[in-house]
Amino acid sequence: RGGGVALARDPADRYASVEALANDLRNHLQGMPVDAKTPTALYRARKFVTRHRVGAAFSAFAVAALATIAILAINFAVTADRQAKAIALERDRAQQTRAFLVSIFDAADPNLVPGEQTARELLDAGRKRIATELADQALVQADLLNAMGLVFRSWRHMDDGREVLQQERDLRARATGKRNREYADVLVRLSEFEDMAGNYEQSLAYGRQALDISNQIDDSLGQAAGHIRVGRVLHLQGDYDGADPAYRRAIDIYRSELGDFSLESAQAKIHLANLLNHQQRYDEALVLFEQALATREESIKGDNADVTEVLIGMASTLHNLGRLDDAEAAYERGFAINDRLFGPDNTYNMYIVNGLGKVAESRGDYQLALGHYEDAARLVRMHFPDSPDLG
Numbered sequence: 302r303g304g305g306v307a308l309a310r311d312p313a314d315r316y317a318s319v320e321a322l323a324n325d326l327r328n329h330l331q332g333m334p335v336d337a338k339t340p341t342a343l344y345r346a347r348k349f350v351t352r353h354r355v356g357a358a359f360s361a362f363a364v365a366a367l368a369t370i371a372i373l374a375i376n377f378a379v380t381a382d383r384q385a386k387a388i389a390l391e392r393d394r395a396q397q398t399r400a401f402l403v404s405i406f407d408a409a410d411p412n413l414v415p416g417e418q419t420a421r422e423l424l425d426a427g428r429k430r431i432a433t434e435l436a437d438q439a440l441v442q443a444d445l446l447n448a449m450g451l452v453f454r455s456w457r458h459m460d461d462g463r464e465v466l467q468q469e470r471d472l473r474a475r476a477t478g479k480r481n482r483e484y485a486d487v488l489v490r491l492s493e494f495e496d497m498a499g500n501y502e503q504s505l506a507y508g509r510q511a512l513d514i515s516n517q518i519d520d521s522l523g524q525a526a527g528h529i530r531v532g533r534v535l536h537l538q539g540d541y542d543g544a545d546p547a548y549r550r551a552i553d554i555y556r557s558e559l560g561d562f563s564l565e566s567a568q569a570k571i572h573l574a575n576l577l578n579h580q581q582r583y584d585e586a587l588v589l590f591e592q593a594l595a596t597r598e599e600s601i602k603g604d605n606a607d608v609t610e611v612l613i614g615m616a617s618t619l620h621n622l623g624r625l626d627d628a629e630a631a632y633e634r635g636f637a638i639n640d641r642l643f644g645p646d647n648t649y650n651m652y653i654v655n656g657l658g659k660v661a662e663s664r665g666d667y668q669l670a671l672g673h674y675e676d677a678a679r680l681v682r683m684h685f686p687d688s689p690d691l692g
Contacts, residue, residue, distance in 0.1 A: 424449060439476040443469045443483075450490060459498045466491050485514040485523050492530040496537070499689070505534040522565075525554035529569060536576050548573040564607075567596040571611060578618045587622070590615040604642050606649065609635040613652055625660050632656045651680035651690070 431442050446469040453462030470487040477483065488511035495504035512527025514520075532547030548569060555566040574589035594611045601607055616631035636653045643649075658673030681691045 424452065439472045443472040443476070446472070447487075447490075450494075454490075454494065454497075459494060463491065463494045463498075466494065480514060480518055482515075482518065482520050482523055485511040485518075485520070485527070488514070489523075489526050489530055492534070496530075496534060501534050501538055505531065505538075508534060521554050521558055525551040525558075525565070525569070528554070529572060532576075533572060536572070536579075541576060541580055544576055545573070548576060562596050562599070564596065564600055567593040567600075567611075571614060574618070575614050578614065578621065581621070583618050583622045586618045587615065590618060604638045606639065606642060609638050609649055609653075612638075613649070613656065616653075616656055620656065620660055620663065625663055629657065629660045632660065646680060646683060648680070648684045651677050651684065654680065 431445050446465045450462050450466045450469065453459075453465065466487060470484070470491065473481075473484050473487060488507045492504045492507035492511065495501070495507060508527055508530030512524060512531060515523030515527050528547045528551040532544040532551065535541075535547065536544035551569040552566060552573065555563060555569055559565055570589040570593045574586040574593065577583075577586035577589070590611060594608070594615060597605070597608050597611060612631045612635035616628045616635070619625075619628035619631060632653050636650055636657075639645075639647050639649050639653070654673050655677035658670045658677060661667075661670035661673060678691060681688055685691070
């Protein structure tokens, strides 16, 4: 109790005067401390807040905001530090991978004439070194095996390619688990190998596993790649109704994420165009082939097998539309590109020469058609003697 109470029994406890009582009444009405109340710090603080509600609320907000900013700043610093470390690790991995690839060629047998040691021999020696010299660096090993898998794919060495990709898959699973983009990407490439080898059920299984992982981690581009793989195998198995929505979903994702004229969008359009061609929807197929060709010609300057891939599908569609001159021109352009890049006996040209045979047969020039077919059979025997393409 402070200096006065109006009805206290003890006169000493009462207000000294009417003026003192009036002052307390005015203070009470104005939200100020009164003498009748014990003047504790909490009591005075509560009175202050009551008088300055807006200012006090703003001050409280400012304090909370500053605290939040401080927490966010700390979290950002921690996150930035982690990101910096992750970037540094990725940089170190890339440098190690590059250095090791260079060392493969530096380690060529000095007793041989330069160029005498084949690329295959260098690659085989590199595979052995990866297993020994990088035994404690799983992700670097995986990156190198990834590169080797691409080489074996381009050479169409199915068994070697499958083996290095399976090794890469197992390394990544042990190092980082299976719920990530890199692991899903390995499955996509394994699906491609099994597709090329004619193992469609295994290819489909890999494709579906990759798609499932990409869905779990919400990786849209991974989802598109998975849809392509699933659609491709269903297409090859004759399930056109299952392949069509898979291809279209991939196109939608690429269009949304990368734009309608990206190389990824072009690849997805080629798959759908080939399907439409097989469904005898030739006009729709031709539109997609033309779009894909325009994208690749714009993005890839000079001779490139990626352009040839489009030309083969486009030529087949033009042939089915009865546009024989246009079909022949597309086949011959593709043949010329491949000839300059790889020589006349490359694998793509067996499809082109076979297509030229179909065009000649449609014109009634059976002797020319027979020559093309015999040449195509020769190329199949050279590259894939056990392939159904020979039949």
